[in-house]
Amino acid sequence: MAKRTPAFKAQKVKMSAGDYVFAIIDYLVFGIFTAACIFPFYYLIINTISNNKLVAAGKINFWPVGFHLDNYANIFKLNDLGNAFVVTLSRTIIGTALMVFGSALCGYLFTRNEMWHKKFWYRFVIVTMYLNAGIIPWYLNMSMLGLTNNYLAYILPGIMVPYNLILVKTYIESIPPSLEESAQLDGAGYWQRFSKIILPLSKPILATIAIFGAVNNWNSFQDSLILMQGAPKLYTLQHRLYIYLNQSSNLSSLMSGSGSVSSSAVENLSNMKIIKYTVATVSVIPILAFYPFMQRYFEGGIMLGAVKG
Numbered sequence: 001m002a003k004r005t006p007a008f009k010a011q012k013v014k015m016s017a018g019d020y021v022f023a024i025i026d027y028l029v030f031g032i033f034t035a036a037c038i039f040p041f042y043y044l045i046i047n048t049i050s051n052n053k054l055v056a057a058g059k060i061n062f063w064p065v066g067f068h069l070d071n072y073a074n075i076f077k078l079n080d081l082g083n084a085f086v087v088t089l090s091r092t093i094i095g096t097a098l099m100v101f102g103s104a105l106c107g108y109l110f111t112r113n114e115m116w117h118k119k120f121w122y123r124f125v126i127v128t129m130y131l132n133a134g135i136i137p138w139y140l141n142m143s144m145l146g147l148t149n150n151y152l153a154y155i156l157p158g159i160m161v162p163y164n165l166i167l168v169k170t171y172i173e174s175i176p177p178s179l180e181e182s183a184q185l186d187g188a189g190y191w192q193r194f195s196k197i198i199l200p201l202s203k204p205i206l207a208t209i210a211i212f213g214a215v216n217n218w219n220s221f222q223d224s225l226i227l228m229q230g231a232p233k234l235y236t237l238q239h240r241l242y243i244y245l246n247q248s249s250n251l252s253s254l255m256s257g258s259g260s261v262s263s264s265a266v267e268n269l270s271n272m273k274i275i276k277y278t279v280a281t282v283s284v285i286p287i288l289a290f291y292p293f294m295q296r297y298f299e300g301g302i303m304l305g306a307v308k309g
Contacts, residue, residue, distance in 0.1 A: 041284060047277045048072065056273055071278045080232065081240055081279065088218060088237040089286075091154040096213040100206050102159040107168030108194050122169075129162045139226055149231040153223060158216070164209040171205035172198060211290075218287055241279045244272060 015023075047055045051066030059065075076082050109115055110122045139148075147153035179201075180193050188196070199206075224239040235243075 041288070044277055044281045044284070048274070048281050052274050055277070071274055072282070075275065075278045075282065080235070081237075083233055084235050084237045084240040085282070087151075087154075087234055091151075091220075091236070092214055092217040095155050095158050095217045096210055098155060098159050099161060099164065099213045100210050103161065103164040103168045103209055104199060104202060104206055105194070106160065107165055107172050108198050110165070110169050111172050112190075125160065125165060126162050135226070142227055148227050149229070149234065150227075151234055153227045154217070154220070154234075154236075157223075158213070161209075161213070164212065167209060168202065168205055171202055175201050214290060215287055218283075237279070237283050241276070241283060244276050244279060 043061075046062075046064040047060050048071050049067055049069060050060045050064045051068075052071070054060050054065055076085075106125075110118060112118070115121075142148060142153060142157075147156070175198065179197055183193050183197055219238060220236060221238040221242065224234070224236040225242070228234045228239075
C-alpha cells in the first residue's frame, strides 16, 4: 500500500542573524515588562509572610525571611475587616450575576425587530456612556432614591452597563437566526428561545462581561466612600484598605514632624504597615484566582462581541 503524503509539509524557515537579534531583544523587552508587572504582587506577598520586624525596618525586598502565615490568620480577627470582606464578596457575586443577566436579557430584546421603538431605546441607553453629570449630581440622585447608607446602592446602579450591552447585543446578532426560527416554528416563546438557545450560545461574551463586572465590583471604592459615610458596616474591602493607608500615612507624618518618638508610635506604625500589605494582598488574590478560569472565554468573546456596533 502506497504511503499517503501530507498535503502540506512543514517547512523550516531559515532565520538570519538580524532575525535572531530581533527575537532576543523582543523576548528581553517583554520579559522585563512581565517582571515589572509581577514584582509588585510578589513584593506584597513576601512582605506578608516574612518576619514582621524586618518588614517594618524595610529589609525585605527580594526574598522572604522568617517565613510565617500569622499575618493572614490575625488579619481576619479584625472585626471591621471580616465584615468588609463579606460585603465585598457578596456585592461581587450578586452584582455580577444581575449585571450579566440584565445585559443578556436587554441585549436579546434589542435584537428583536418587533420591539417597540427599538432604535430609540437602544440609543437612549447608549448615550449615557457619553453624558456624565459629575459626582455631586450623582450623589444627590442616589440620595433622593434612598440609596445612601443602603446596600442596594452597590447592586442596582450596576445592573445595566451600556458598554456591556453593546458587546452582548452584537454577539447575539452573530448567532444564526435559523436556530431561533426553527424553535419558533416548534412553538417556543421568547423566554424559551432566550433561555434554551441564546443564553447557552452566548457563554463566551457573558463570561467576558462577567470578568469586567467582577473586577469592577471587587475593586469598587468610590461608592462606598461617598454613599456609606453613616454605615461603617457596609464599608467595602477597598474602603477599609484606604482607611488603613491613611492611618499609616498620618502616623508617618506625625513621627517625621516630632523630635522624640515613643515606642508605641513606632509599634503602631509597623503594625499598620504590615496590615496594609496583608489587606492589599487579600484584596488582590481573589481576582487573580478568578481570572484564569474565565480567560479561555475572554479573547473569543471580546473579539466576536466587537465585530460590529
